[in-house]
Amino acid sequence: MIPLLEMNEVPEGLLEIEDAAQLQKVMPHPTLLFLEGQKKQPLFVTVLLHGNEDTGLLAIQKLLRKYAEHRLPRSLIVFFGNIYAAKEGLRRLEGQPDYNRVWPGGEETGSEEGELIAKVVEKVTAQKLFASIDIHNNTGKNPHYGCINRLDHDFLYLSSLFGRTVVFFETPTGVQSLAMAEYCPAITIECGKPHLQRGTDHAAEFVDSLLHLSEFPDHVVQNEKELDVCHTVAKVTIPEAYSFSYTDADADIRLLASLEESNFSMLEEGALFAYVKEGGKARFEVYDDADRECFDEYFRIRNGEIRLKKPLMPSMITLDEHVIRQDCFCYLMERIDLKK
Structure with a gap:
């Protein structure tokens, strides 16, 4: 105790x-x-x-x-x-x-x-x-x-x-x-x-x-006058089975260090998030609020690249790989309007 x-x-x-x-x-x-x-x-x-x-x-x-x-x-x-x-x-x-x-x-x-x-x-x-x-x-x-x-x-x-x-x-x-x-x-x-x-x-x-x-x-x-409100729609993690790195080209998933600058910025559809090892099956795990795995709803893999499937805003992207492994890579968010 x-x-x-x-x-x-x-x-x-x-x-x-x-x-x-x-x-x-x-x-x-x-x-x-x-x-x-x-x-x-x-x-x-x-x-x-x-x-x-x-x-x-x-x-x-x-x-x-x-x-x-x-x-x-x-x-x-x-x-x-x-x-x-x-x-x-x-x-x-x-x-x-x-x-x-x-x-x-x-x-x-x-x-x-x-x-x-x-x-x-x-x-x-x-x-x-x-x-x-x-x-x-x-x-x-x-x-x-x-x-x-x-x-x-x-x-x-x-x-x-x-x-x-x-x-x-x-x-x-x-x-x-x-x-x-x-x-x-x-x-x-x-x-x-x-x-x-x-x-x-x-x-x-x-x-x-x-x-x-x-x-x-x-x-x-009043939302538009006093607050910018975002709603977290998904949490992005990296499965234990896959290695990842910002610098090692041989890792299963190679993350983009430049993404840290995109926290709380709206990214367009097609924004590049990571490269995957050629011939590998590595991918993020993405879970929504209902604990439903939804990678295919938010990302696509094509030509060895993981890209965003729709406009979204990331948060909490960090370059600390230990924290990524202990917690997550990032959260994905959408803006919400309080008046609705």
Whole structure:
């Protein structure tokens, strides 16, 4: 059983550590930090569900330094997640499930990590939450954007406070925002690459704005004026049976490094995604929200090239081949109109 630590005050050393690898000296195990504020209904924030994504930790440090001599405007609960992977600078350790795939409602809850997260949810939902924020980074070149699982008013307003770019998704399941959406407005914020000051500042400002917000206003978010909303239609992975590379011409699938520049840009039909080894049978695996394999709906292979079959927008393309193997190559998205 993975221990869950609980703290009611900022532990000594938390604000002094310089990177996530040092966090285990302060918190040897996953930790819930409960801090009382002026408004009692708490904001719930999760950081380091992926151990190599440190912006959440840095943002919380910045925020707690700001209020070191003052009471928080609102009660705050912070869950510090995969402390063990953070020590090694990895998304997750080998043999570990992804800490953002084991939340209630997913298919990977039957593990020690799943039991840990179930306990976290039980404890933080013992009182009514104001909102939930899960802070992440990308490994590829992406804008800062918010991810929501419902198109309800409060969720859209929450997104608008972070920025114009919003992704609506229903899969994968087992993620924090999808689980917490059952209890309160919930969002995942993607803050660019790790270690960058701009991401830290943006995340800290967003959390601070929620600490100050008294209630969600009766305000209708207008899609074309306030938000650019995209809907994830498919997840693209590379089967374990096939090798892949950006540089090795002998790999079963050779990816195009230039595609990283296309994140959140609409690509035309016929856009080149990869080359396949001559005479081989390698291809992507593509699954939609219904968990239906749909490669042939979105891609075609011709003359050793994998090309897009219809205009779509990719996201989360990264040059980090280890992350691609652990998670996915990219997501495919379409724009949606909130007024429909």
